[in-house]
Amino acid sequence: MTQQELMTRFCQNVKNVCKAKGIPIGELERKAGCSRGYFSKMKNNEVGLWLAWKIASVLECSLDDLIKEDMWRIYRIKELEAELKFLKEGGVKTDEAV
Numbered sequence: 001m002t003q004q005e006l007m008t009r010f011c012q013n014v015k016n017v018c019k020a021k022g023i024p025i026g027e028l029e030r031k032a033g034c035s036r037g038y039f040s041k042m043k044n045n046e047v048g049l050w051l052a053w054k055i056a057s058v059l060e061c062s063l064d065d066l067i068k069e070d071m072w073r074i075y076r077i078k079e080l081e082a083e084l085k086f087l088k089e090g091g092v093k094t095d096e097a098v
Contacts, residue, residue: 003046006067010052011042013066017059020079031058 018028025039032054047055056063 007042007045007047009069010047010066011039013068014039014055014059017061017066021059023059028055028058 014028015025017023018025026036028034029036029038032051034051052063052066056066059066
């Protein structure tokens with residue numbers, strides 16, 4: 001795997017975890033101490049270990065999680081399981097895009 005491929009995977013996993021947890025990228029940047037818009041530029045640059053650790057910490061996952069090839073599948077499954085549990089408990093799903 002090349003460095004670029006690893007960065008692409010890291011960034012995609014971060015975006016997917018943020019989506020699954022309902023964390024806007026801007027909020028992640030703020031909590032991790034990045035400047036606004038930093039994440040969108042990150043894919044083409046190296047990320048230092050300290051910043052990668054801070055991002056993982058904000059997302060409450062490990063660095064290893066953020067570089068796993070199938071991380072997005074894991075979070076999507078968890079997201080669907082939570083939605084199914086909500087519906088089974090009598091929750092009503094509303095259409096957010098009205």
